[in-house]
Amino acid sequence: MSPSPAREFEGRTVLVTGGSRGIGKAVARAFHEAGARVVICGRDPAALVEAARDIGEILCLPADVRRDARRLVAGLRGRLDILVNNAGGMEHYRNFERTPLSAWRSTFEENLFGAVAVTREALPLLRRSPAGCVVNIASDVGRRPFHMGPDYCAAKAALINLTRYLAAELAPVRVNAVCPGPVVTGDWSPREVRRAAARTLLGRTGRTGEVAHAVLFAARATFLTGAVVGVDGGAVRTP
Numbered sequence: 001m002s003p004s005p006a007r008e009f010e011g012r013t014v015l016v017t018g019g020s021r022g023i024g025k026a027v028a029r030a031f032h033e034a035g036a037r038v039v040i041c042g043r044d045p046a047a048l049v050e051a052a053r054d055i056g057e058i059l060c061l062p063a064d065v066r067r068d069a070r071r072l073v074a075g076l077r078g079r080l081d082i083l084v085n086n087a088g089g090m091e092h093y094r095n096f097e098r099t100p101l102s103a104w105r106s107t108f109e110e111n112l113f114g115a116v117a118v119t120r121e122a123l124p125l126l127r128r129s130p131a132g133c134v135v136n137i138a139s140d141v142g143r144r145p146f147h148m149g150p151d152y153c154a155a156k157a158a159l160i161n162l163t164r165y166l167a168a169e170l171a172p173v174r175v176n177a178v179c180p181g182p183v184v185t186g187d188w189s190p191r192e193v194r195r196a197a198a199r200t201l202l203g204r205t206g207r208t209g210e211v212a213h214a215v216l217f218a219a220r221a222t223f224l225t226g227a228v229v230g231v232d233g234g235a236v237r238t239p
């Protein structure tokens with residue numbers, strides 16, 4: 001008998017990198033509510049504890065995905081079924097001419113190499129799982145560049161292509177990407193929210209829970225791999 005939908009991830013271990021805030025926190029909450037053993041990581045230990053207090057019984061591992069991947073995966077104690085590479089973000093809003101190489105390197109460290117490092121370390125555990133899968137949180141700007149910095153757009157595009165590549169090389173471990181459109185997670189000004197909403201077909205920004213919904217879909221869809229799931233209100237389709 002299959003488990004009730006409410007507990008469908010019971011017995012599964014999920015690692016959500018960057019699970020203390022925003023989209024990652026919503027993903028962690030959704031897996032927790034679906035019965036999974038959830039582990040979150042982030043750099044700020046206090047923010048992790050705060051998230052756990054809010055969500056419920058989850059495990060917090062302070063770690064920077066760019067340099068602590070080995071220690072992070074060791075903290076999982078030999079079990080991992082679902083890896084959500086969510087840690088990342090846009091570090092600045094500069095155009096190409098004002099983006100020095102150091103900023104490019106930093107953005108790629110944060111949005112691509114962190115996911116590479118954690119996936120490499122996690123792979124033996126994912127291969128041992130009967131349902132190993134990876135969900136990479138990319139971005140709509142990785143599919144259709146928007147003025148959010150050339151380095152961020154390029155790093156997310158690279159993460160999307162890496163997803164497709166790994167789906168082939170790592171099968172039967174499934175690898176998919178979820179590409180959120182604008183989701184208000186930090187201190188966005190009303191003007192920024194309006195501008196972001198205007199680039200979607202639905203005329204609004206997304207909610208963190210709406211992205212989490214797609215991540216759980218990618219985790220449960222057992223014949224889905226190499227897919228790029230846009231959760232962007234149609235942002236990549238706007239003229």
Ligand SMILES: NC(=O)c1ccc[n+]([C@@H]2O[C@H](COP(=O)([O-])OP(=O)(O)OC[C@H]3O[C@@H](n4cnc5c(N)ncnc54)[C@H](OP(=O)(O)O)[C@@H]3O)[C@@H](O)[C@H]2O)c1
Binds near residue numbers: 019023064066088139
């Ligand atoms: N919000 C959007 O509109 C949007 C749109 C498209 C894609 N995305 C992508 O979705 C993901 C989540 O975005 P968000 O808006 O929810 O971000 P957020 O609110 O800034 O949260 C980022 C989370 O990642 C953690 N984190 C950042 N760098 C990390 C690192 N090097 N190592 C470990 N943890 C790290 C942060 O905790 P600490 O700071 O304590 O480490 C925090 O928990 C990112 O990959 C982002 O690029 C977001």
